[in-house]
Amino acid sequence: MKVIGDGMGDVIGRRIEDLDTPVVTIDLKAMEANIAKMQAYCDRHAIRFRPHIKTHKIPEIARLQREAGARGITCQKLGEAEVFAAAGFDDIFIPYNLIGAAKLKRLMALHGQVRANGNDAGKISVAVDSVTVAQGIAGAAQSAGLEFPLLIECDTGAGRTGVQTPAAALELAQWIDRAPGARFAGLMTFPTLPASTPAFLAEALSLLAASGLEAETVSGGGTPQTWTAHTIPQLNEHRAGTYVFNDANTLAAGTANEDECAMRVSMTVVSRPTGSRAILDGGSKTLSADRLLWKHPSYGVIVEYPNAIVYAYSEEHANVDLSSSAQKPAVGERVTVIPNHCCTVSNLHDRLLGVRDGKVEVTWNVQARGLVR
Amino acid sequence: MKVIGDGMGDVIGRRIEDLDTPVVTIDLKAMEANIAKMQAYCDRHAIRFRPHIKTHKIPEIARLQREAGARGITCQKLGEAEVFAAAGFDDIFIPYNLIGAAKLKRLMALHGQVRANGNDAGKISVAVDSVTVAQGIAGAAQSAGLEFPLLIECDTGAGRTGVQTPAAALELAQWIDRAPGARFAGLMTFPTLPASTPAFLAEALSLLAASGLEAETVSGGGTPQTWTAHTIPQLNEHRAGTYVFNDANTLAAGTANEDECAMRVSMTVVSRPTGSRAILDGGSKTLSADRLLWKHPSYGVIVEYPNAIVYAYSEEHANVDLSSSAQKPAVGERVTVIPNHCCTVSNLHDRLLGVRDGKVEVTWNVQARGLVR
Numbered sequence: 001m002k003v004i005g006d007g008m009g010d011v012i013g014r015r016i017e018d019l020d021t022p023v024v025t026i027d028l029k030a031m032e033a034n035i036a037k038m039q040a041y042c043d044r045h046a047i048r049f050r051p052h053i054k055t056h057k058i059p060e061i062a063r064l065q066r067e068a069g070a071r072g073i074t075c076q077k078l079g080e081a082e083v084f085a086a087a088g089f090d091d092i093f094i095p096y097n098l099i100g101a102a103k104l105k106r107l108m109a110l111h112g113q114v115r116a117n118g119n120d121a122g123k124i125s126v127a128v129d130s131v132t133v134a135q136g137i138a139g140a141a142q143s144a145g146l147e148f149p150l151l152i153e154c155d156t157g158a159g160r161t162g163v164q165t166p167a168a169a170l171e172l173a174q175w176i177d178r179a180p181g182a183r184f185a186g187l188m189t190f191p192t193l194p195a196s197t198p199a200f201l202a203e204a205l206s207l208l209a210a211s212g213l214e215a216e217t218v219s220g221g222g223t224p225q226t227w228t229a230h231t232i233p234q235l236n237e238h239r240a241g242t243y244v245f246n247d248a249n250t251l252a253a254g255t256a257n258e259d260e261c262a263m264r265v266s267m268t269v270v271s272r273p274t275g276s277r278a279i280l281d282g283g284s285k286t287l288s289a290d291r292l293l294w295k296h297p298s299y300g301v302i303v304e305y306p307n308a309i310v311y312a313y314s315e316e317h318a319n320v321d322l323s324s325s326a327q328k329p330a331v332g333e334r335v336t337v338i339p340n341h342c343c344t345v346s347n348l349h350d351r352l353l354g355v356r357d358g359k360v361e362v363t364w365n366v367q368a369r370g371l372v373r
Numbered sequence: 374m375k376v377i378g379d380g381m382g383d384v385i386g387r388r389i390e391d392l393d394t395p396v397v398t399i400d401l402k403a404m405e406a407n408i409a410k411m412q413a414y415c416d417r418h419a420i421r422f423r424p425h426i427k428t429h430k431i432p433e434i435a436r437l438q439r440e441a442g443a444r445g446i447t448c449q450k451l452g453e454a455e456v457f458a459a460a461g462f463d464d465i466f467i468p469y470n471l472i473g474a475a476k477l478k479r480l481m482a483l484h485g486q487v488r489a490n491g492n493d494a495g496k497i498s499v500a501v502d503s504v505t506v507a508q509g510i511a512g513a514a515q516s517a518g519l520e521f522p523l524l525i526e527c528d529t530g531a532g533r534t535g536v537q538t539p540a541a542a543l544e545l546a547q548w549i550d551r552a553p554g555a556r557f558a559g560l561m562t563f564p565t566l567p568a569s570t571p572a573f574l575a576e577a578l579s580l581l582a583a584s585g586l587e588a589e590t591v592s593g594g595g596t597p598q599t600w601t602a603h604t605i606p607q608l609n610e611h612r613a614g615t616y617v618f619n620d621a622n623t624l625a626a627g628t629a630n631e632d633e634c635a636m637r638v639s640m641t642v643v644s645r646p647t648g649s650r651a652i653l654d655g656g657s658k659t660l661s662a663d664r665l666l667w668k669h670p671s672y673g674v675i676v677e678y679p680n681a682i683v684y685a686y687s688e689e690h691a692n693v694d695l696s697s698s699a700q701k702p703a704v705g706e707r708v709t710v711i712p713n714h715c716c717t718v719s720n721l722h723d724r725l726l727g728v729r730d731g732k733v734e735v736t737w738n739v740q741a742r743g744l745v746r
Binding site (some may be wrong): 006007008020021022023054076077078079082089096097099100102103106123129130132133144155159160161162163164268270271272273274278279281282284285286288289291314315317319330331332344347348349350370371372373 | 377379380381393394395396425427450451455469472473475476479502503504505506528532533534535536537609611641643644645646647650652654655657658659661662663687688689690692703704705716717719721722723743745746
């Protein structure tokens with residue numbers, strides 16, 4: 001499709017500092033350590049871990065997560081699931097309300113593919129938060145002679161999707177239980193908010209049990225919520241994506257340290273218009289315009305100038321305030337940025353570069369980027 | 374590269390309401406009218422118009438702009454310029470500080486291609502704001518036996534890149550004038566801020582004239598600044614990108630009306646968790662996380678529910694507050710969103726669909742998307 005490449009040419013074996021900027025690199029040792037640490041945590045607490053691939057959208061990385069012990073993967077969009085099914089994954093959960101004939105047809109085809117990937121034992125599951133959505137899936141599944149496992153999404157405090165009360169969860173579970181073509185498979189929430197989640201889940205599970213319904217899976221999610229997942233006894237599964245690369249958000253949340261930030265963006269100072277202002281060679285089309293969820297006011301952390309504030313973005317420029325930096329970079333100097341949100345960065349780039357000891361060891365096509373349907 | 378398509382299949386001839394969501398469409402009549410209106414304005418005021426292709430990144434659309442009368446194009450990154458040079462464009466301006474051996478090598482190759490595109494009269498020009506950057510380009514050009522036209526970027530009030538004073542513009546122009554390999558070709562600013570731009574330009578031009586230097590081109594930019602370009606007598610060129618599609622920003626700025634918003638995103642309500650909340654099937658990976666530059670608090674305008682506020686995004690969801698909407702959409706209902714910033718939306722999608730009278734007439738690959746270097 002592209003008539004021209006990405007201006008990088010052959011990069012294997014080249015050192016980071018010899019790559020043209022801006023360029024997104026993934027430190028392989030840090031990523032491998034992140035994968036191992038998360039899996040060890042979940043194993044220690046007997047929580048099934050189902051990584052969310054939205055962060056990298058790269059089957060090769062999901063394979064590393066699976067080899068470490070992950071049980072299945074999470075995909076946010078059907079198009080992502082199709083890429084991972086084509087790459088052989090046999091246990092995919094889509095925590096998304098899938099609606100409409102086009103998507104339901106694709107979902108049924110995907111089911112066949114995933115089942116075959118697992119030698120007829122592969123499975124795909126989906127979350128719903130209304131009868132309208134459950135009805136569509138159940139109807140399509142029934143026509144295809146299938147019984148589809150549906151989890152109920154619970155809004156346990158985050159205020160996005162999900163049923164609002166334990167009673168509503170029960171009602172929907174009962175509807176699913178009665179519907180030919182659907183099977184009630186459990187509860188899920190995102191993100192797991194320790195303050196409000198346990199009470200919601202406990203009440204919902206007790207209502208379900210009283211009605212003879214078993215929630216086989218109770219799934220929580222979110223990277224900053226990871227290390228407290230074991231404090232919520234109802235959960236038997238956790239989904240996290242960001243942890244694999246980490247970013248300024250997990251750094252600011254205190255759930256990762258700088259060494260664990262595997263995603264770095266090498267950038268060049270292209271202008272120093274004033275004594276306190278520097279401009280970098282990438283903005284919202286390189287780093288995304290996502291703000292920090294936490295207190296720090298910057299669009300990303302500059303490793304070499306930790307007191308610098310990336311105070312504004314335009315599409316291809318980042319504006320940096322150096323007022324609080326004793327040392328200040330010159331035009332042409334390279335800096336390393338830890339972006340605010342690694343998931344949206346991956347989605348902007350056609351490939352990511354894996355580096356070990358500062359040298360490019362592997363490149364990955366971001367195969368599932370841009371698949372919004 | 375992609376093992377799987379975008380879930381759309383063959384779309385030509387299909388009606389918008391039959392396309393799966395979320396999907397970005399461009400109304401062709403609106404786009405054609407936008408192109409004609411802008412060109413007529415510039416023609417009427419004898420301002421050369423040089424559209425910025427960062428908005429669409431699609432050579433076919435730039436050809437329509439050229440056929441309407443545009444004189445050359447603007448590309449923000451070298452990678453974009455390479456795509457448009459490969460598509461035959463012969464007059465490209467890159468208002469960006471290009472730094473480093475890799476980019477300078479590509480710039481010289483690009484020069485050859487663009488020159489050939491114009492039967493040895495094609496030209497590429499670049500903006501600089503420091504001697505450091507000018508020196509790099511002049512040196513590479515001299516080695517290649519070329520003389521490169523350089524414009525000086527002036528920060529006339531926007532606070533991004535650019536020299537800070539008319540005296541600094543003169544000093545840099547004199548440096549360029551003396552440098553083998555470079556030729557002083559004019560001044561540029563972005564965006565043109567009517568309040569502060571005229572005085573800066575007038576003083577710089579007077580200093581230049583007193584030193585015997587002529588600014589062949591004086592170029593302003595920005596879509597919201599378009600319709601006042603003629604009030605700044607120093608400008609003989611204007612660059613705008615957004616006007617071709619328009620968006621909630623130009624709508625809020627009052628420089629476009631809703632009929633002129635050619636880019637629309639068809640989306641589906643996937644959840645109605647509460648009486649006042651709706652969730653749409655796309656977030657920052659579909660619509661970008663760019664905020665409005667103006668007062669309106671929403672991430673985009675919902676055409677059918679003009680009082681609804683898109684108050685939050687996550688990657689694949691948009692949260693809508695319906696408190697002020699008398700009518701409220703049900704789960705499964707389709708809505709039409711005018712996104713905040715069309716330029717960052719194009720960059721997220723592999724293709725855009727051109728529709729006429731509600732039917733898909735053409736699809737375009739967003740050929741220059743993701744080319745950040």
